[in-house]
Amino acid sequence: MTEIADAAPAPLGPGEVVLAFDVGGTDTKSALVDRGGRLLGLRRTPTPLDGGRTAEAVVGLVAELAAELRAAHPDLQPVAAGLLVPGIVDAERGVGIYASNLGWHDAPIRDLAEAALGLPVAFHHDVTAASWAEHRLGAARAHDDVVVLVIGTGIAGSLILDGRPHLGGGFAGEIGHSPVAEGPRCACGARGCLETIASAGAIARRYTERSGVEVDGAREVLARAEAGDAEAREVWEAAIDALGFAVAQLAATVAPEAIVIGGGLSRAGDALFAPLASRVDERLSFHRRPLLVPARLGGDAGLLGAALIARESAAA
């Protein structure tokens, strides 16, 4: 039987003092991490969008935030910074290849940030680093082969295989853009992508398309489905079916021990996990059945991941 796990969160723990930045399409989160692993001065700042110069503007903001954090904590000397960005990332070369919301192409963000901060910068993909934090500190601690799915407006993902992130040149883990059906057309240009059916955004949008009723997100669609609304039920079930299909695909090809599910939709709890586990069960036979695990680190998983990679790079 496909099981649903429960796990307690763990703190970042002792280590070097580092800066942590998690750049999102809307906000940038920042903090200074002390020797005890506490996140000091944690705040959100709007991410500056400046067309073709957004990479430079983002690095400028990061330098400003770093200066403020250092001024506020003159007794703490960061030895490195961790910097995360969304999109397609070449972590090895330190390059943001592409990010639809931020508009950059092949931007040498790590080099720019190292010059601006005067510190070594560990640079990575946001969801990969957040997943690494779930693997090292959170829901996936017990497992070497893990897939993390973050289901919100879209669906992002990340693979940790044999205890290491599997990056595929920055292109692996795009589970939201894996095909599960013949349609609908996805904003990415492909068709039948998982996130066109099963993201929280898609669930709300598809319900409104069918019913003409505006809703406050996937949560309201679920509430309506539970109250007996047939259209809400159909949209919700289609999402669970598509997720079950994608999870079964992963079980057959990658065979993870656990699939960690985070993001807004994961807050549906049992209403998501119980039917999903049963869909996955129906689809599989001799396969290794992944444990389905709710993410544990919440919205700070990215910052914790940034801190982890900064500390690891400082120790290397």
Add this chain to the structure above:
Amino acid sequence: MTEIADAAPAPLGPGEVVLAFDVGGTDTKSALVDRGGRLLGLRRTPTPLDGGRTAEAVVGLVAELAAELRAAHPDLQPVAAGLLVPGIVDAERGVGIYASNLGWHDAPIRDLAEAALGLPVAFHHDVTAASWAEHRLGAARAHDDVVVLVIGTGIAGSLILDGRPHLGGGFAGEIGHSPVAEGPRCACGARGCLETIASAGAIARRYTERSGVEVDGAREVLARAEAGDAEAREVWEAAIDALGFAVAQLAATVAPEAIVIGGGLSRAGDALFAPLASRVDERLSFHRRPLLVPARLGGDAGLLGAALIARESAAA
């Protein structure tokens, strides 16, 4: 554009003298590998099936074949043996977990073989080791992230990620048993498995079901499709569609640089590779498009893989 590659085979090359065994559901292949990497005394022997004692019978055959090879080449002293079996394999513990054709469950095959041969035995899954040979010597030499598909009676697969086999506890790479549709029911117990639509066996069977005409394999279905037979065309196109869907899934999740395709169906050449590349193209957008590469080592890929892992274990 999804490209189709061409690559030349390479020999096994110089190294230690080892024994190589590739146990299949029907035949067992065996050879002695000399210092120059030549396969000496290569032969096929029927695999002995003995119900609950098949593991012991197979090891007995392997010991006999080893004695014959040593007797025929008294000047060559093997330092290790490579032994491959099909099914679900725990390579680390040296255990054959399950093989539908051979009937064993949790059989400690490596220990039995080491005792019988008086040599260290490198033990692995047949398709994984054959894929490793394609990665080290054959079609996938240039790439670190590779998926190998062997399309014959069924569809077997194997993942090499970041230059290492990704095993998933022996359960990874079962691409033939990943879902691509709602039906039909697969012999494995799941439904909509890729191999129920796209294996050479399925293509022949599905054509016969539709047309009532017995055919000599998928090759004949392809010939009939090319000659304008509508039912043959429908079955062939459904197979290519399903393969394109599975390849697109892999591109989104694992993002391999190359997908190596071997087995009987790969001998269709351009009639397979060209439409498959175009189906994959239609399904993808920003993804990393895998190079589609015909396997190069042919039927000896398993023995070459057995020799490679034996040499690697001797060097470790």
